[in-house]
Amino acid sequence: MxxxxxxxxxxxxxxxxxxxxxxxxxxxxxxxxxxxxxxxxxxxxxxxxxxxxxxxxxxxxxxxxxxxxxxxxxxxxxxxxxxxxxxxxxxxxxxxxxxxxxxxxxxxxxxxxxxxxxxxxxxxxxxxxxxxxxxxxxxxxTPVYELIGGPAHDRIKVYATGNDTDWHMELGFKGTKLACPYGPADGLDALNWNEDLVGEARELIGRDVELMLDCWMALDVEFTVRLAERLRPYALKWIEDCLLPENLDGQNELRRRLPWMTLATGEHWYSPFTFATAAAQKNTDIFQPDIAWVGGLTACLKINALAEAAGIPVIPHAGMNTPYGQHFGYAMPNAPWGEYFLGSPPGVPLDEMAVFPGVASPKDGTLTPSDAPGFGIELTLDGIEKLKV
Ligand SMILES: [Mg+2]
CATH class of the missing domain: 3.30.390.10 (Enolase-like, N-terminal domain)
Structure with missing residues (x-):
């Protein structure tokens, strides 16, 4: 063929x-x-x-x-x-x-x-x-997850990303990740305001739900160190994507200055090579490639293999928003969690927001992908024609 x-x-x-x-x-x-x-x-x-x-x-x-x-x-x-x-x-x-x-x-x-x-x-x-x-x-x-060795999980554990934390709890997620609002541009106020946000979220969710903080390339080494130290009482599971993605020396410095903090990153790294370097330098605890950006499933499988051998879990960026990330996460024992980016308004059921027909949505903080052949996307060529803009 x-x-x-x-x-x-x-x-x-x-x-x-x-x-x-x-x-x-x-x-x-x-x-x-x-x-x-x-x-x-x-x-x-x-x-x-x-x-x-x-x-x-x-x-x-x-x-x-x-x-x-x-x-x-x-x-x-x-x-x-x-x-x-x-x-x-x-x-x-x-x-x-x-x-x-x-x-x-x-x-x-x-x-x-x-x-x-x-x-x-x-x-x-x-x-x-x-x-x-x-x-x-x-x-x-055959579903793609079976072609790559799965299923590895009964259901994928899913956490939600976004700042509608009460909505995440109502939906049954056991992990929630905040988008950090303030950085070095806000000076000392940023530490206070970020602490307020994280403290309120921890108060709301209690001790039995994981809390993470996503910094979307906004920080520098010094600010990240001060922020992590300020937030230590709130028991963040990880802090994420703190530096500009090319700044691997900075990532090494973060590792050196924050040995106790779990560092996650990788959504803005491309191809397996950067991940191989990060694994060798031991500067990152959790890899977060985006399967639809990093080079597809083939790249993710290579990244996962080198990460697993180095003892680094892989939790793909926004993996649960796409059928591609869902199949990867379902198949890989080294993917302990899936991320669902929740940008839709509170009150709207998540299955109304599925990106393509046939694609699964999280329920009670878990997800199982479709077992239809391929990635299970229920689109004909005529249906795909209608998606075009
Ligand atoms: Mg992120």
């Missing part, structure tokens, strides 16, 4: 599904919440990430084989990623064996190497790789 075509195209937003039929009882926290980020030092871009992030649409990708079967992948960062797939990768993969996911991942990694396997190129590879795995599962009439 050979590859006949590979096509990427713009689709609507890939994180939040909907529109829901149930009326929200209040707006989602994301609507106007400040979240610290790498641009927070510039006042006109400080409050909302939407003021500086690109308005590129999400990306769908269909691989069609010469027998007419197809697979569907999805990623982010529309216009440039669509160009990389359609104008560079697609022509070079036509006629290649469609089931050869290792060979095709290796080819794609080398194809994009002149301009960047460590950024937008990794998003393009992810879209094609995920479509290839979906195609493989459908061809073999």
């Amino acid at each position: 050979k590859i006949k075509s590979v096509q990427a195209f713009a689709i609507k937003n890939d994180i939040v599904g909907g529109p829901p039929t149930t009326r929200p009882r209040q707006p989602a926290w994301l609507a106007d919440a400040e979240v610290a980020g790498p641009m927070s030092r510039y006042p006109r871009f400080k409050k909302l990430r939407s003021t500086w992030r690109p308005e590129w649409p999400s990306v769908g990708c269909v691989v069609i084989a010469d027998d007419g079967s197809f697979g569907f992948g999805a990623t982010r960062y529309g216009t440039p990623v669509i160009s990389i797939v359609n104008e560079h990768i697609w022509p070079l993969l036509v006629g290649e064996p469609a089931m050869a996911t290792e060979r095709l991942f290796d080819m794609m990694s080398r194809i994009v190497s002149p301009y960047g396997p460590g950024g937008l190129g990794a998003y393009a590879i992810s879209a094609v790789d995920l479509a290839l795995w979906d195609l493989k599962g459908k061809t073999l009439k």
Whole structure:
């Protein structure tokens, strides 16, 4: 079976599904919440990430084989990623064996190497790789999680990310992760205000629910150390994504200055190489690759293998928001938890927000993926056509 075509195209937003039929009882926290980020030092871009992030649409990708079967992948960062797939990768993969996911991942990694396997190129590879795995599962009439060795869990344990903490508790999650609102740009106030937020959350959830803090590339080493020390009484399970992703020396310094703090990161690392370096330098306790950004399932399997051998668990970024992360998490004993990014408004049932038809949603803080072939996405080629924008 050979590859006949590979096509990427713009689709609507890939994180939040909907529109829901149930009326929200209040707006989602994301609507106007400040979240610290790498641009927070510039006042006109400080409050909302939407003021500086690109308005590129999400990306769908269909691989069609010469027998007419197809697979569907999805990623982010529309216009440039669509160009990389359609104008560079697609022509070079036509006629290649469609089931050869290792060979095709290796080819794609080398194809994009002149301009960047460590950024937008990794998003393009992810879209094609995920479509290839979906195609493989459908061809073999098997869910992808069985192709990669699963199931490893009865149900995946899921935690929720977002600042509607009371809604997370109502939904039955046993872990909740806050988005850190303030960073070095706010000076000493940031330590006080962040402590208020974390303290209130701990008070609300009690001692039997895990609490984490996501810092989305916003901090520096000195601020992270002071923040972690300030928050020590609140028993955070981990602190996440504190530095700019390229700053591996800084990550080493964090490890040295915070030996007691569990450090998680990796959602902005691309390709397995950075994870191999981090594992060798022992600077990170939990790896968080995003399966739809890092290079797809093939990249995640390589990262998981090297992480497991180094004693590092893998909890993919927003893994429970996509069928791809769900199948990975279900299959891997080294993935103890799944992350569900909860950006939808309180009161709306999560299954109304599923990103594609057939994709499972968390219930009572757990999730089991669909056992339909491939990634279980219930979309025909006509249905995919309707997602295009
Ligand atoms: Mg994160």
